[in-house]
Structures are given as structure tokens and as C-alpha cells.
Ligand code: HCA
């Protein structure tokens with residue numbers, strides 16, 4: 001396996017997002033899941049985390065269908081089951097034919113209150129379950145993660161990891177409450193890599209402090225092998241690291257890690273989520289039309305001459321092909337000339353553009369029309385059009 005990969009958790013962590021509830025989207029339909037997963041496979045994602053059927057029959061039926069569908073698109077696709085360390089969850093995942101298990105336990109001082117048994121007992125049970133799984137299924141991918149790993153004392157993590165290291169392929173260090181900082185992340189990962197040299201490490205960062213992206217980058221820098229992401233970063237509370245934002249940053253910082261990804265598909269993945277949720281791509285997402293939309297007159301004039309002046313990243317690479325320049329109260333006559341002539345196909349001189357800009361700016365604050373509608377209305381009074389067409 002390569003040194004680095006992304007694990008998509010849109011249908012597990014993402015399904016826990018309040019944003020979906022705000023949109024009255026209480027679950028993704030099977031067709032929506034299939035279309036999203038198809039786009040992600042085209043983008044190059046090969047690892048997906050799902051709930052098991054223990055959460056409900058729809059989840060199980062959808063998963064079985066999606067597994068068939070995804071593997072027909074790419075036989076390399078792997079599905080990992082989000083499992084409590086309990087026989088019921090594990091048996092359910094095994095029956096459904098997952099490629100691996102994502103097992104987790106909370107051993108932080110707070111987490112201990114979650115369980116009715118002492119830690120000693122939990123660790124003993126974890127070892128028993130995981131070692132017997134390894135014995136029965138020598139090729140099943142096993143990941144064990146210590147929930148809330150950045151608030152858990154290293155000694156507790158060490159205690160459980162040491163006991164099960166020989167049975168698992170991968171350990172997980174999730175920042176369950178989004179409190180970690182890049183410095184702490186690097187420190188813990190360096191410790192981990194030194195102690196468990198041969199083990200893969202998966203990380204998972206919540207965004208409570210707005211640090212989920214920078215923490216993921218710090219973790220990769222320190223040697224993490226797998227990073228959990230979701231489309232738009234949706235997830236419990238305000239989510240986790242966003243798939244698109246992580247790829248943009250790895251493109252800029254560590255391109256060699258993401259050679260296998262077909263970055264041009266990023267925009268389509270984000271757009272598809274927008275269509276499904278009927279909700280604009282959030283502003284915190286880099287890959288959207290807004291990233292190439294210019295409103296201020298100074299910016300509009302500048303990008304007409306050279307887009308790099310106000311666009312620092314080659315967004316075409318991520319599939320954002322069109323720049324969009326919107327006539328606004330802030331536009332100047334150069335831009336209005338360009339917009340009417342080049343985009344809307346009016347015959348217009350620079351003097352006429354000046355006059356129209358003046359009227360446009362005077363009337364716009366009092367008008368109920370959109371800036372485009374108003375501009376067209378004014379232009380139609382003064383100018384001939386070569387031929388009409390819809391510029392959108
Ligand atoms: C959860 C918590 C989790 C688990 C991550 C993991 C977290 O919703 O069950 O399995 O590594 O943030 O700790 O998402």
C-alpha cells in the first residue's frame with residue numbers, strides 16, 4: 001500500500017452533520033449515495049467508511065448495493081465498517097462483507113464515564129476480540145482507534161496500543177472534539193511513529209476550532225498515512241477536514257502524495273453535493289465558483305488583463321473552469337464595457353460605457369432588479385445588440 005491515502009467518511013461522519021438536518025435532508029437516498037460515490041471514485045478515492053447495518057436496515061441494504069456498484073467501477077475500492085468494540089457490530093460488518101473494520105474505544109479520562117466497566121476490563125476485552133479476529137480472518141484489514149486521542153493521556157494510549165499492536169494493520173488517532181493544535185499533533189505523531197514503526201496511522205480531525213485542515217497537514221507532515229475527510233468537511237458539529245481543501249493544500253505543498261488523484265473532478269464532487277442538498281457550497285470551501293468570481297471594479301479590471309493578479313491558484317486544475325465577473329455597484333466603466341461588449345454582445349463605445357455605468361450606478365440602489373437585469377435594461381435603451389443570447 002502506498003504511504004498516503006484519503007479515507008472518505010461522507011456517508012458515516014458526514015451523515016452525522018447538523019447541516020443536513022438544517023436542509024431537512026435526514027438521509028441520503030441510495031441514488032444520491034451512488035452518484036456521490038461514483039464522482040469520488042472518478043476523483044481517485046478508493047477507501048470509504050460506512051456504518052454497518054446495526055444502525056438500520058436502510059443502511060445495510062444501501063451498503064450492499066453500493067458495494068456492488070462501486071467495485072464494478074473500480075475493483076480497488078475498499079469499504080471499512082465503523083464499529084464499536086462489540087460482537088454485534090463486528091458480526092454485522094463481517095456478514096455484510098466489509099473489507100476492513102474501523103474499531104474504536106474512548107479511553108480518555110472523560111470517555112471512561114461512557115462505559116460501565118473499568119478500563120482494565122475494556123482493554124482486556126479489546127485484546128481478546130481483536131486477537132481472535134486476527135486469528136480467524138488473517139487478511140481482514142483491522143484498524144483500532146483511541147477516540148479523543150489528543151485529550152487522552154499517552155500512557156493510556158500506549159497501554160492499549162502495545163497490547164494489540166501485533167494484531168492490527170493500522171491505529172487511529174482521532175481528534176474527536178477538535179481541540180488539537182498542529183504542534184500537539186506533530187508531537188503525538190512523532191511519538192507514535194517512533195514506537196509503532198511498522199503500523200499505519202490514520203488521523204481524523206474535527207473542526208471545532210477551525211483547525212481541522214491545518215491539523216491534517218501537520219499530521220501528514222509528521223508521517224500520518226491515512227486522513228479522514230468528507231465532501232465539504234461535513235460531519236458531527238461543524239465537521240472534519242474537507243476533501244477538496246485538503247487536496248488543494250496537498251497540491252500546493254506535497255504534490256507527490258496525490259499523483260493518483262484526478263483533481264479536475266473536485267469541482268464536480270462539490271457541485272453534486274450542492275445539487276443534492278440544494279444549498280450553496282459553503283464559503284470555507286476553496287473549490288467553488290465563488291473562488292473565481294470577481295466583484296470589485298479594481299479586481300475585475302485586473303483579472304481581465306491577467307487572471308493571476310487576483311487568482312493565486314490555478315483553479316482550472318480542480319475543475320473550476322470559468323471565471324465569473326459580476327456587474328455590481330462596485331464595477332467601473334472598463335468592466336461594464338467589457339461585460340456588455342464581450343459577454344452580452346452589444347456594440348458599445350467607451351464613451352457609451354461611461355454613460356451607461358453612471359446611470360447604472362445611480363439607479364441600482366433604488367432598483368428591485370438584479371444588477372444584470374438592470375444593466376441589460378439600460379443597455380437596451382441605448383445600444384443595439386449584435387445578437388441576443390443568454391450569457392449564463
Ligand atoms: C464518532 C467519533 C469519531 C470516530 C473516529 C474514529 C471521532 O462519531 O463515532 O473512528 O477514528 O471523531 O472520534 O468520528
Ligand code: CU
Pocket residue numbers: 013174176204206235236240
Ligand atoms: Cu469524528
